[in-house]
Amino acid sequence: MPTTVDTRRVRLAAASVFAVFLLSGATFASWASRLPAVRDALELAPDQMGVILFVGACGSLLSLPLTGRVIGAIGARRTVLAASGLAVVGMGLAVYGVTLGAPVLVAVGLFASMMGIGSWDMGMNFAGTVVERSLSRSIMPWFHAGFSVGAVLGAAGGTFASRHGIGLPVHLGVVLVVVLVAVIACVRGFLADPVESHDDDAGTRRGGRYARAWLEGRTLLIGLVVLAAALTEGAANDWLALAVVDGFGVTNDVGALGFTVFVVAMTVMRFGGTWLLDRFGRLAVLRLCTALAIVGLAVFGLVDDLPLAMAGAVLWGFGAALGFPVGMSAASDEPAHAAARLSVVSTIGYTAFLLGPPLLGLLADHVGYRTALLAVLVPLVASFFALGAAAPRPADTHEQA
Known part of the structure; x- marks a missing residue:
């Protein structure tokens, strides 16, 4: 102690x-x-x-x-x-x-x-x-x-x-x-960093482990789940405010308010997510969040009523909150391979988070911001069918996220 x-x-x-x-x-x-x-x-x-x-x-x-x-x-x-x-x-x-x-x-x-x-x-x-x-x-x-x-x-x-x-x-x-x-x-x-080994042979073994992780089917499917969650969040960060302004013809402060609504919803779900995970388990929570993201994004992109679109942004925020951190937990279920698998999943997720939204901007130039955001539904739906890969390993004693 x-x-x-x-x-x-x-x-x-x-x-x-x-x-x-x-x-x-x-x-x-x-x-x-x-x-x-x-x-x-x-x-x-x-x-x-x-x-x-x-x-x-x-x-x-x-x-x-x-x-x-x-x-x-x-x-x-x-x-x-x-x-x-x-x-x-x-x-x-x-x-x-x-x-x-x-x-x-x-x-x-x-x-x-x-x-x-x-x-x-x-x-x-x-x-x-x-x-x-x-x-x-x-x-x-x-x-x-x-x-x-x-x-x-x-x-x-x-x-x-x-x-x-x-x-x-x-x-x-x-x-x-x-x-x-x-x-x-x-x-x-901050606490002092732990001392790491710099043994050359150990480094070579770690390098091989990292390379093999990119060939694991379960790890790549978890990466797809994290990719969809990261893109869902990143698209809102970069484009939600502009989509509200241009899609509904309102002032910039209303657009900023729309983004705030999304972030508040995501924050509430992150604070409550631990209780949900303990109560209902990883897969049930992931399915709920993915479904909420799909419904919320569809409502935001398709309805013509601003208050209803804001309600969609709330569901969108709830849905975007837990996919990334829970995906990290799923990738690290086996401690011996956690570092390599986290590296793969993190790289996939951050790439989607950073590169996906700018590409949506190029699409928005042709179809508008709100319609372009609907493209995020494609990876979301695909990830819904890949969620089984995130199930806890049988050796785990609890479904910790």
Whole structure:
């Protein structure tokens, strides 16, 4: 049993990691909620917005395979510090590009910012696993709920700024300064990283295990489940606000409110998801969430009544909440193979999360935002029939998510 001092230290670390997740969510949502203002300031067509977002996505994808080595070299604390600094500087450059009316500068800034956010995400998740091991409890869903809380706050702040005519430089400038100062304070509470083995033979064996994981049918089917969940969430992050504005002819603040509604619904489901999983089991909850996402997205994309479409956004948010974290749990059912399988599933999920929404923007240029979002129904329906792969292994003693 840990001493009282140790317990307090671990609890402080848990609070620190939760806060860093929250700050990451607030940073991303603050930008996402102001995308209509970015589009209007630069007078961009949907396909042009899609290209800019695609450039940002490429930044994150470039950072993902590199960050593991960075964490191994300098630790999670310094990785999060450096990555959050890059995210703040890059986003500041993107905002400056908006004020200059320079889309290329916006794309460059967003590329750098998304590189930082991708590494920030991996670094804080690693720090979360250190806390989990110290507590001997699975609390990662709470950390991801913290990200959602931050996203709610960021989206609400964007709604307020848009409604009251607060300019993009002032709004995001304040947010970025506060976030960076808070991250610097919070990472001081992180636990020390565990020491890893650097044995060459062990590294060779791990490399073979990672390669074989890409050939496992169950792992790839779980990847499909996570892909659909990630795309469902990512599409809302990038396009829901614009879909409300253009689809219903309302002002930008109403579009930001629509995004806020989605994020609130997703956050509520993430906090309640642990109880649902304990009560009804993994497969039942996954089936419920996937069905809610399908119904909610269809309602949002097809109805002409704004309040009813907002109700669809609520169901959409409920449905998007648990697929990613529960898919992570399913991939790690067997501890001996968890790292390799998580690597496969995470790569599939983040690729869908980052690249899928920009491609939807290219489609939206031809059919409109709301109709383009309906394309997400295809992987959602496919994943519904693949959910059996996420069933807990017989050797498991409980269905923990």
